[in-house]
Amino acid sequence: MMDPSNINNFEDQWRKALQEASETPPPSVWESIEARLDGEQSKVVPLWWQSPKIWYAAASMAALLVVGGGLWMSDIKTNEKPQVAVSTESVRKSESKGSQMAEQVPSANESLNTEKLAANDQKTSSEAKTLIESKTPSVKSKGYQSIEQQIEIAASNNVNAAVKHENAFTKAKNSSQDQPGIAAVEGAQKPVAKSGSGNEIISTTATPVESVQPVEIATAKVAGNGNAAALADENQSISAQLLASLPYSDLDVYVQNRHIFFRPQIQIEEPVKEKKPKEYYAGLGVMPASFNPDVQLKEAPMAFSAQSVSQKRATTGSSQARASYAVQTQGGVRISKHWSVETGISYLRGNSAYEGGGYVLNAYSNLSSNVLENALAGLASSPSADKAAGFNNGALYIDVAKKVSNNYQYLQLPVQAGFTLNPDKKFSYSVLGGMMANFFLVNELESASGEIIRTTASDDIYRGMNWAATTGLRLNYKLSSNWGANLTGSYQRAVSSGFKSNQSLDSHPYLYGVSWSVRYSF
Amino acid sequence: MTFNEKELVTGCKQRNRIAQKQLYDVFGGKLFAICLRYTKNRADAEDVLQDAFIKIYENIDSFRADSPLEYWLRSVVVNTALNHLRQQKYLKELDDIDVHHNGLSDREFTLGNFQMQQLMEMIRELPPGCQTIFNLYAIEGYQHNEIAQMLGISEGTSKSQYSRARTLLQQKLNKEKRFDDGSVQHKQF
Structure with a gap:
């Protein structure tokens, strides 16, 4: 029998000598590979045309898209209607109130900005929270009546804010006016939470809602934000519809992004196909x-x-x-x-x-x-x-x-x-x-x-x-x-x-x- | 070598021709050497390399980044070469053969004096079965039971074919050495 150490030596030597061996292949090999790759790419096209199954599948997909698209479009239309109604409502209100408390406008706009930022970024949302908290004591120091007043004033001067955030703040307003509306505040919390991180502001304000006093504070915080619930008279069914419309607008953005992402790949393939027709x-x-x-x-x-x-x-x-x-x-x-x-x-x-x-x-x-x-x-x-x-x-x-x-x-x-x-x-x-x-x-x-x-x-x-x-x-x-x-x-x-x-x-x-x-x- | 393996793989997955060419440029030489080891002539080796690269580009999606790319590429090439040999019927009649150790001493065994081309040529001169099994066992590092499974032969056949290959190679090496020493006057053809 052979000595095992020799066997290993033998194999190791060969492996060492040949495992890293390299020899440049002739250029014709790559040319042939390229020709075959081109051939396979161009071969794909006739298969689409030749197979009737593909056509049936494409036709059914197109039909589904048409039906689905129609439904989706109609859904969008129904969602758009209340938004218009709300905005006109708020505009009307602001007109009726006039510019009585014009000095509130800057602060309201400021908080609107902070909230917008909060909606985009978790970090900024925490900053927004601190801003809100810092404003709270001053609000608290005023009496219940003054809080009510402020809410109304804020509501009248923040038409735009009300339009943007009507979902959350309409409900907040409702709860401040009506005590049984606590449940409504909680209800508002859920759908709003779906729409983004910025809604943390609302959830923090709504969390302590247990008695009359916290509700007041909560509303006061909202009012302090300047995004006060302007639409006190809006009923809840309209608000629910508005909430449902939010995820659709998000989806829109993602679909567009994907189209842009895939486009360059298609552009790369096209010149390759044209290279060797026959x-x-x-x-x-x-x-x-x-x-x-x-x-x-x-x-x-x-x-x-x-x-x-x-x-x-x-x-x-x-x-x-x-x-x-x-x-x-x-x-x-x-x-x-x-x-x-x-x-x-x-x-x-x-x-x-x-x-x-x-x-x-x-x-x-x-x-x-x-x-x-x-x-x-x-x-x-x-x-x-x-x-x-x-x-x-x-x-x-x-x-x-x-x-x-x-x-x-x-x-x-x-x-x-x-x-x-x-x-x-x-x-x-x-x-x-x-x-x-x-x-x-x-x-x-x-x-x-x-x-x-x-x-x-x-x-x-x-x-x-x-x-x-x-x-x-x-x-x-x-x-x-x-x-x-x-x-x-x-x-x-x-x-x-x-x-x-x-x-x-x-x-x-x-x-x-x-x-x-x-x-x-x- | 300046290339980003990950980017190369991503490019190939997107069927990007530049990435495909770069992959070929980087690994083509090593893979061609493998093809040469498994085949009998350059034309066959070129065919195997072509087929292997087509497979690589078509199946690059199945490559998982948890193993080195070169290892995966080598395994595709070896498999393609084995398929090629099967088609050529080289692996059809692989029988168990009696091998008697020829007693040639390999105690001071070294390949240091030989050129890579010489060694490659020696392997290619082996009988087809021996050549394949030697490559799989000695160079690629497969075990006999794995080789038996890959080629559909018994483990005993794999071992005996390998021993035969080893003996033949040893003889070739000794013969070349003697010529180098000048101790033999006339080269036998």
Whole structure:
């Protein structure tokens, strides 16, 4: 067994050496992370649009908001009405009393200020209390009658104060005038206490209410404050409504605050979303391929059908693939995280060979022609038409297979959809599928002896354009954030014949290729 | 390093791109080194790092400030690396193996003479199972029963794979040492 101390030593050494190890990752990693983060953010938007459940939920929320908002608004209106009534009432009172005791105004205003401060801050409220207490003795020294008087005077001169604090002080006044109103003072204490710390003034004044004397003192304190209850005649139901309205106005402020708080976050996200809407790419590649035109003869050409002895063998020729290549350009767009669409233009040089079962030999010129050569020569208008004629008159059939090279040139226009696995990673794989338009350029049929039958699109033998289906598997390697290298294995097969339908020949070319290309992403 | 970890986390929670980039700049290097230790090539390590950061940004809300941020980040990266290895089927066939101690003396064991890159390379050359278990046990400090649970293997397998890793590493270290001494004439390839 190993010595445990050694084991620890071994692990400790490794841990020490590697735990703090650090190596700077290449910049492409962050770029990919950023691209993925952008992709996820933009992906969120379609989900909102796509899911009907979200819309139902949003509609019901909107409905609730409308109903709730309506109720709330109506509630506000009912709360506002008494306030107006009270203020007009107090104004009327102040008018009737006139400016008889004008000297009380400064002191009243002073205490109003202290109370306002108290409502905002606990500390200031205690200061306010001391102010009130300091005023109390002077009030006490006056008789009961004078206190009453003062209350009235204060009430008449503090219209604004009465409007601001009507809830508390209306009740305070009530209690001073009417002894059974003690209960009313206590009742006033509760709702007022909810509205804020400033109401401590009231609670301190209301607490000793047990006998007539303390009530007097309490009212005297209120009067001394200058916020004397101006509205002696107001009934209690109106006061209760006014109290209920206070919390709503507080809520208003908080809702506004929240809106302001969240706004900057939304502003930060928006430019990020706009950053990368779509990714476009362009590529250039070359594809070594194996091309087979798969030419079939539907019926033997005249020179061969005339050679009745070997008719069967003569018409059984076969195409063989030869090394071919294509030069490709690509342009594509990535439409989602996994899907992309691409198109491009390619030039295909498709080489192949055609081996006929035997050939015919022109008796006059010693020219030889296998079945495909003969068929094509017969179709072409000029200059090989005379060749066919030569074979038709006194040709010999040689029953030896003759191979001719059969080369095509096409211009290809593919449109493909691609599904990519592991997108945004260093290695990713795409499965491709689509259609391809092959535009015929030229065909050259060349025998070993050097005879060339050249057919172009204008000869009306081959279709100017035929369709092919294409599929492939692509391996993408990301070189940097913009550059990438691709290796694509592809298979193409024509879905329509390369020859015009009235010809005796039929061709469905197919191709296997491996394409190497580089790509630049924008 | 001048950064406020708390502010960084708050920024990332608000999906602030600047904060996300700063988090990457601060911890990317260390976390990339972990990725390199768990994978076989740089391309895989980059993929793991990418995935890990995406997870980090997506799950930053679940990070609790009672543990160090780096510890949390490391655990996310290790888990991502293990997931990656599972996908690559590296951890599919982890069997209990017989390990015979080769008798190489490690009494005067020290890694002081080796470069970090060399050590990293040695770990990456281990068989995949050994590599993972060595990383988890020796560097990350997990216990064998925890590793067994994480990888869905038996505790015995974890121990034997670790012993194997240890033996192989010891051999590599001794071999490198001999070359350093110049006592061996020809390096064997």
